[in-house]
Amino acid sequence: MERTSRTPEQFAKWLRDQLTSRGYDLGPRGGGQGKFAKDSKISGATVSRMLGGHGATDTRVLALLAEALHLPLSDVLVRAGILDEGELKAVRQPELGARRITPEQAATELGIEDDQARRVFISMTQTLQRQPPPGNDEGRLA
Incomplete structure (x- = not known):
């Protein structure tokens, strides 16, 4: 399966748009970056790194980001380039009768060789498998 190329810069732009649309002033003296760091429980340095286009692949950080933005984790994973839409669909809706493989086997079949x-x-993949199916509000933030 071909991974959709998402760059850290694209993720930074998306995140910047998300924050400004939620009222965080990201201007030089706006204080929005620090306020979001506090609100999201993500370190200021990490928020700065993400907004600076240096990427985000730490699963804990992406989960905190999804929670703070009130978005499904899957949306954030796709935006961060961790998963593409096809991979997400395969994890969420495995076809009946399809052979089931472990996340480790999937990583191997997808050719993901880099340890990190x-x-x-x-x-x-393990986190997404534990999430309720789309349309089920169980576990969602109000």
Whole structure:
């Protein structure tokens, strides 16, 4: 399966748009970046790194980001380039009768060889498998 190329810069732009649309002033003296760091429980340095286009692959950070933005984790994973839409669909809606494989086997079949990328993929797959199916409000923030 071909991974949709998402750059850290694209993720930064998306995140910046998300924050400004929620009222965080990201201007030089706006204080929005620090306020979001406090609100999201993500370190200021990490928020700065993400907004600066230096990427985000730590699953804990992406989960905190999804929670703070009131978005499904899956949306954030796709935006961050951790998963593409096809991978997300395969994890969420495995076809009946399809052979079931472990996240480790999936990483191997997808050719994910880098240790960090492999750990992130496996962790995210396990997290997504535990989420309720789309349309089920169980576990969602109000």
